Amino acid sequence: MSTSREQTSGPDRCGFVPPYVLRHLAASRPDGCGPRTLLADQRLREHREALPPGATLRTTALPAAPEAAAWTVHDAGGLEQLPGTPVRAAGQPATGDPAVDEAAAGIEATLRFFAEVHDRASYDGAGAPAVVTVHFGRDYANAFWDGTQLVFGDGDGEVFERFTKPLDVMAHEFGHALTQATAGLVYEGQPGALNESVSDVVAACVKQWLAGESAADADWLVGEGLFRPGVQARALRDMAAPGTAYDDPRLGRDPQVGHLDDFVVTTDDNGGVHLNSGIPNRAFVLAARAVGGRTWEGAGAVWHAALLSGDLGPRTDFAGFAAATVSAAERVLPDHVETVRAAWRDVGVEPGRPSTGPAGQGPAATGVVEVRRSGGFAGTRVVARVDLADLAGDPRGDELVRLLTERDVRAEALGAGREAAGGAPQPDRFSYAFVLDGEEVVLPEQALTPSLQRLAGLVLDLGSTR
Ligand SMILES: [Zn+2]
Structure with missing residues (x-):
């Protein structure tokens, strides 16, 4: 059992622009914002890794009323030091600096949305003051949450506008x-x-609430207006039609997917978090449209209740999240339980038992596991792939998930691979390739540990019967 990944991860820094977009920009314009933003991101990652284990968000718990949540906008002045100089706080007048005033309007509206719609004081429900920094870095084309505060770059002025x-x-x-x-x-x-x-989902709800728009009228675009004129992009993401938001020589083509069948297994982008988010995004849009009316009172209220339900944990997968929204619908929108379930089924996700294992149980049991057995006397090749999301309710699937969550089989496979590296292949024995979390390890049959043998057996069994 490995707990190291969980404990050392520290606060997540969630960049708004996916790394593959930045890399594409870096490749197309060597002097553009891409490389500089990637460098700044790297420095931030190093800073984050220097944080003590378990360091999490600022929890200045104020027993404040929802309307009292405070905010402050800081100016980093083009440097990469946080939070920078405070320049505007709640209740203070506009400064004339567009980035500062846009950030002020944005955080004010977002806090007001949560207070008025969800009766929630700030992100922690206890009125934590929201700290915002603008003018972060030079030509910095990204925005992120660093675990304690919100950070916005000015964009590069060519492809990206200000992120505020x-x-x-x-x-x-x-x-x-x-x-x-x-x-x-x-x-x-x-x-x-x-x-x-x-x-x-939060972005869509706040945007529609401000515009007084219904689910039927909404455009479901995220980051509309972020691109400079001339860039072939409607927005950064289209929740209703993932994969269609942009197609531009400088940006590449929107690679988001909208159905579990198209789930992208990759080690890039933290396992494709910005790619595969299109799947739950589309489920949300389908639910919101089917429920009808105002999104924040319909599907938005269901998703919010699911988030607060206690049914979700650090490693909840799509099926577990879907199940939590179905349970939440039973409480807050009982006439639309089947609507929510149908929305998930339409994107290929069967709401299943929530997988709310405690933090630190090893790698996530998510995505697709592939086993290839080749060689042997006959020299045949068997390829079996199973999508863990498809296995809910199958006892062999449950055993497979247990194997993947209770033991760090990937580390085991890598360890076995290192041990086996010097040994010569034995004639006519099988060779096994394991693809776990997008990483491939090839092992001779004799190097398999008992749990790897069982894993191979289960995947070959499940993969060949489906
Ligand atoms: Zn994000």
Whole structure:
């Protein structure tokens, strides 16, 4: 059992612009904002890793009334030091600096949304003051939540506008604070994609609430107005039609997916958190449209109740999250329980037993596991892939999930691989390839530990019968 990944991860820093977009920009314009933003991100990661284990969000618990949640906007002055100089607080007049005043309007509206719609004081429910920094870095094309505060760059002025410009970017980052203070979803794999999706849901709800828009009339775009004129992009994400938000030579093409069949297994982007978030995003839109009326009173209220229900944990997967929304619907929107269930089924997710294992149980049991057995006397090749999300209710699937969560089988496989590296393959024995969390390990048959043997057996069995 490994607990190290959980304990050393520290607060999540959730960048608004996915790393693959920044890399594409870096490749297309070597002097552009991409490399500089990636460098700044790297420095932040190093800073974060220097934090003591268990360091989490600021919990200045004030017994404040919902309307009293305080905020302060700071100016980093183009440096990368946080939080910078305080320049405007709640109740103070506009400064004339667009980034400062946009951030002020954004945080004010977001806090007001939670107070008025959900009767919640700030992200922690206890009135934690919201700390916002603008003018972070030079040509910094990103926004993020660093575990304690919200941070906004000015963009590069060529592809990206100021990140304070679209108000829903603020709401999205605030959503990461809310998730950290509630479900605590880790920022990788399926829980990470859910973390991302919750932030987009918050962004959509705040945007529609401000506009007084119904679910039927909403455009479901996230980050609309973030791109400079001439960029072939409607927004950064389209929750209703994942994968269609942009297609531009400088940005590449929107790679989001909207159905579990298309789940992207990758080690990039923390396990594709910005790619696979399209799946729960689309489930939310389908639910919101089917419930009808105003999103924040319908599907938005259900998702919010699920977040606060205690049914979710750091490693909850899509099926577990879906089940939590179905349970929440039974409490807050009893006429629409089947509507919510149907929305998840439409994106390929069967609401299942919530997987709310305590933190530190090893790698997430998420995504797709592949086992390939090749060689042997006949030299045949058997490929079996199972999607853990499809296995709810199957006892062999449950055993597989237990194997993946209770033991760090990936570390075991890598260890076995190292031990086996010097040994010559034995004639006519099988060779096994394991693809776990997008990482491939190839092992000779004799190097398999008992749990790896069992894992291979289960996957080959399940994969070949489905
Ligand atoms: Zn995010």
